[in-house]
Structure formats: C-alpha cells, structure tokens
Amino acid sequence: MISRAQRVLRLNDAGEFIKPSPRQYPHQWNWDSAFIALGLAHFDLPRAIAEVRGLLRAQWRDGMVPHIVYPTGPSDYFPPPAFWQTQNLPHAGPIPSSALTQPPILTTVVRMFSERTHQQSNGNATDYVLRFTHYAFPHLLAWHRWLHTARDADGTGLPCLIHPWESGMDNSPLWANALDHITPAILPPFKRRDMIHVAADERPLAPDYERFVYLIDLGRRLCWEPRVLLEQMPFLIQDVLFCSILHRADEDLRTLAVALGEPTAEIDGWLARTRAVFDARFWNEARGLYLDYDVRSQTPIDVNACGTFAPLFAGLASPEQAARLVAEHFDNLAEYAPSADSCFRLPSAAKNERGYAPRRYWCGPVWIHINWMIAEGLRRYGFDAQADALERDSLALIAESGFREYYDPRDGRGCGADDFSWSAALTLEMLLGSRSDPA
Numbered sequence: 001m002i003s004r005a006q007r008v009l010r011l012n013d014a015g016e017f018i019k020p021s022p023r024q025y026p027h028q029w030n031w032d033s034a035f036i037a038l039g040l041a042h043f044d045l046p047r048a049i050a051e052v053r054g055l056l057r058a059q060w061r062d063g064m065v066p067h068i069v070y071p072t073g074p075s076d077y078f079p080p081p082a083f084w085q086t087q088n089l090p091h092a093g094p095i096p097s098s099a100l101t102q103p104p105i106l107t108t109v110v111r112m113f114s115e116r117t118h119q120q121s122n123g124n125a126t127d128y129v130l131r132f133t134h135y136a137f138p139h140l141l142a143w144h145r146w147l148h149t150a151r152d153a154d155g156t157g158l159p160c161l162i163h164p165w166e167s168g169m170d171n172s173p174l175w176a177n178a179l180d181h182i183t184p185a186i187l188p189p190f191k192r193r194d195m196i197h198v199a200a201d202e203r204p205l206a207p208d209y210e211r212f213v214y215l216i217d218l219g220r221r222l223c224w225e226p227r228v229l230l231e232q233m234p235f236l237i238q239d240v241l242f243c244s245i246l247h248r249a250d251e252d253l254r255t256l257a258v259a260l261g262e263p264t265a266e267i268d269g270w271l272a273r274t275r276a277v278f279d280a281r282f283w284n285e286a287r288g289l290y291l292d293y294d295v296r297s298q299t300p301i302d303v304n305a306c307g308t309f310a311p312l313f314a315g316l317a318s319p320e321q322a323a324r325l326v327a328e329h330f331d332n333l334a335e336y337a338p339s340a341d342s343c344f345r346l347p348s349a350a351k352n353e354r355g356y357a358p359r360r361y362w363c364g365p366v367w368i369h370i371n372w373m374i375a376e377g378l379r380r381y382g383f384d385a386q387a388d389a390l391e392r393d394s395l396a397l398i399a400e401s402g403f404r405e406y407y408d409p410r411d412g413r414g415c416g417a418d419d420f421s422w423s424a425a426l427t428l429e430m431l432l433g434s435r436s437d438p439a
C-alpha cells in the first residue's frame with residue numbers, strides 16, 4: 001500500500017504542483033496541497049516543501065491564499081482562470097487563481113514538518129526545514145489575519161464563507177437552505193465539465209451547480225472586494241469545520257511563532273476570541289451537536305453533518321461535549337455508526353439527515369481526509385478505540401476500492417475521481433505518521 005500510494009503521488013506530479021487527481025482536477029488546490037505535502041514528507045521532503053512554496057507563491061496581496069491555483073494556465077477544467085476575472089485587481093496575487101479560499105489546514109502541516117524534523121534530529125534536514133519555516137511563517141500569519149479580519153462580519157473574528165466551495169464540502173446538505181433562498185437572476189454562459197470523468201449521480205445536482213456559478217458571477221461583479229462581499233453576498237456562513245481547522249491552525253501558528261522567536265500576542269488574541277464565542281455561536285445543547293450558522297439570516301443551520309466532530313480536532317470541545325458527540329452521534333447507528341445497511345464510517349452527512357445521499361459527493365460519502373482529522377480529534381480526547389476504528393475503516397476502504405476521491409458508506413464502493421492524491425497521501429500518514437510523531 002505504501003508503494004502504491006507513493007506511485008499515485010508521483011503520477012499526479014505536474015512539475016510545479018501535484019494534481020488532486022489525474023483528470024478531474026488538473027490544477028493546484030489549497031487544502032489538497034497541504035494533505036499531499038503531509039504524505040510526500042514521508043518519502044520526499046524537498047518535494048513536499050516545494051508543494052507548499054508553490055501554493056504560497058499564489059497568495060494574494062491582501063493575504064488570502066486561493067483555493068485553486070492555475071500555474072500552468074487553462075485546461076478542460078471549469079471554471080478556467082479567466083472566469084474569476086481577477087487579472088486587474090490590486091489585491092489579487094501574482095499567479096492566476098480562483099478568488100475564494102479553503103480551510104487553512106496548511107499551517108498544521110507546516111508545524112508537523114517542523115516538529116518531526118526536530119525529533120529526528122538530523123542536522124541538515126533541521127536547517128532546511130527551519131529555513132522553510134522562516135519563509136512560510138509570515139505568509140501563514142497574513143492568511144490567518146485576513147481570515148480573522150477581512151472575513152469578519154460580526155466582530156467575532158469567526159470567518160464567513162461567501163461560497164460553498166470555500167468550505168471544501170461543496171454540495172453538503174449544510175448549504176441547502178441558504179442556496180434555496182438564492183434565485184440566480186442572470187447566469188453567465190458556462191458549460192459544466194465535472195461530469196466528463198465522473199458519473200452524474202456522484203456529482204452536485206444542476207440547481208446547486210447553477211448557484212455555485214451565480215455566486216462566482218456576483219463576486220466578480222463586486223471585484224472580490226472583501227468589505228463589499230461581506231455586505232452583499234447572499235451566501236454568508238460561519239462553518240464549524242472551517243472555524244475548527246482555523247483554530248487548530250492558530251494553535252499551530254503560535255507554536256511556530258514561539259519556535260522562531262516571533263511575537264505571539266496577535267495570535268493569542270485570535271485564540272482567546274474564538275474560545276470565547278465558539279460555543280455560543282455553534283453548540284446546540286438540546287441536540288448535543290455543533291451546528292453551522294447562517295450569518296445572512298442570523299439562524300443556526302439545523303443540519304447534522306461530519307463537521308460537527310471537527311471541534312475535537314481543534315480542542316474546542318469540553319470533555320462533556322466530546323462525550324456527547326461520541327455517544328449520541330458518532331456511535332449512533334442511525335447517524336454515523338456502522339449499521340446493517342451501512343458498514344463504513346464516517347458518512348459526510350448523518351444517515352438520518354434529510355439531504356443524505358450515500359453516493360452524491362458531500363451528501364453522504366466517506367472522505368479520507370475528514371476521517372483523518374476526526375481520528376486525530378478523537379485521540380486528543382482519549383477516544384482511542386473510536387479513532388482506531390475510523391482509521392481501520394479508511395484503510396479497509398482504500399485496500400478494497402483503491403485511492404478514490406470518496407466512498408459509498410453502505411458497501412465501500414469507490415466514487416468520484418480515481419488515483420486521488422490526498423487519499424494516497426493520508427494512507428502514508430496513517431501507516432507511517434505515528435512512527436515519526438509520538439504526539
């Protein structure tokens with residue numbers, strides 16, 4: 001499995017970046033690159049570092065790190081770089097990119113590189129990684145600052161997403177209600193290309209996709225100006241998974257700051273503010289769940305999806321909250337636990353959720369990177385048996401169905417793209433990571 005996983009990453013290496021998959025996603029994606037780098041570091045640290053440097057080179061002047069980077073120009077992928085209309089924006093970056101961002105898991109990965117090379121105490125590698133950490137730190141700091149300020153609509157510092165793609169969970173049932181309230185008045189001409197290599201019933205439905213395009217069109221008409229976007233975008237959501245990944249990333253950024261002798265006061269401020277508002281914004285005591293929040297309509301989004309476990313990854317849950325998440329949801333046969341008709345964990349939406357669809361992208365299939373983050377979170381709270389079960393399921397899915405983009409939780413059949421990079425990268429991390437990372 002290790003050599004097969006390495007082969008997938010080599011196969012998808014486009015030189016300047018590693019594609020998430022050979023055909024379906026021919027450019028560089030933000031959180032994909034972070035997970036890919038984590039896996040690569042197990043056998044080619046220079047390539048892992050080049051992957052991160054490539055992504056950070058595309059950072060916008062205002063601090064945003066974009067969700068798609070097109071270093072090699074257009075392909076048969078929609079949307080092409082020109083569709084974003086970012087060419088003449090003073091705050092855009094030096095490389096053609098999308099105008100949206102994605103969850104900042106990158107900072108956590110950079111911290112893991114830095115700690116692991118220290119533990120291995122190999123002088124040359126330590127110097128090399130230290131130089132890289134010096135380079136990466138100001139970029140990451142600027143990105144976090146942008147998330148906590150340019151995307152802060154209500155003074156909480158919890159970033160708002162302006163498009164479902166920013167969550168990384170494109171068509172999750174979490175967005176159904178917000179998208180239902182959007183009527184695409186005028187749609188620019190476009191041609192979907194996401195169903196050439198993947199079956200239509202594993203991809204978003206047409207009305208969702210039209211809204212994705214409509215929101216891009218609105219954003220570009222607002223010149224992607226952060227303040228105006230916060231005022232005018234009809235989709236404005238604070239997401240539990242995104243905010244949890246950011247909080248964990250803030251912790252990891254602080255660790256990097258201390259190691260580099262950089263000041264920590266600003267990061268401490270973000271950490272304290274998130275801790276102060278997180279429960280009031282997201283925790284639903286009656287259901288024992290974290291729920292997303294629709295900032296536009298000022299209402300919680302009453303949908304039970306996989307991100308509800310992400311506060312464990314960030315250390316944001318109290319032991320009591322963690323115990324409820326596990327007993328009432330993770331181990332609940334009707335929601336996330338294996339049952340007679342669904343053998344694999346973790347469905348990306350609860351099985352009893354209205355929008356649950358076991359083969360349709362983010363509406364139910366199992367995703368390996370989500371499993372990895374949640375297993376890390378479960379371990380953080382001492383739920384080792386649950387974490388081991390999740391990791392076992394991930395490896396069983398990969399062993400039976402290959403390195404796929406996502407998997408049907410009922411029978412483990414692979415869905416979406418083939419030869420998927422982060423499924424390969426996280427296989428390496430699951431099989432080799434604990435050896436080099438006692439934490």
Ligand code: GLC
Nearest residue numbers: 020025029031032168169170
């Ligand atoms: C899809 C996923 C997103 C991922 C991208 C590339 O858009 O929803 O999370 O980053 O594909 O793999």
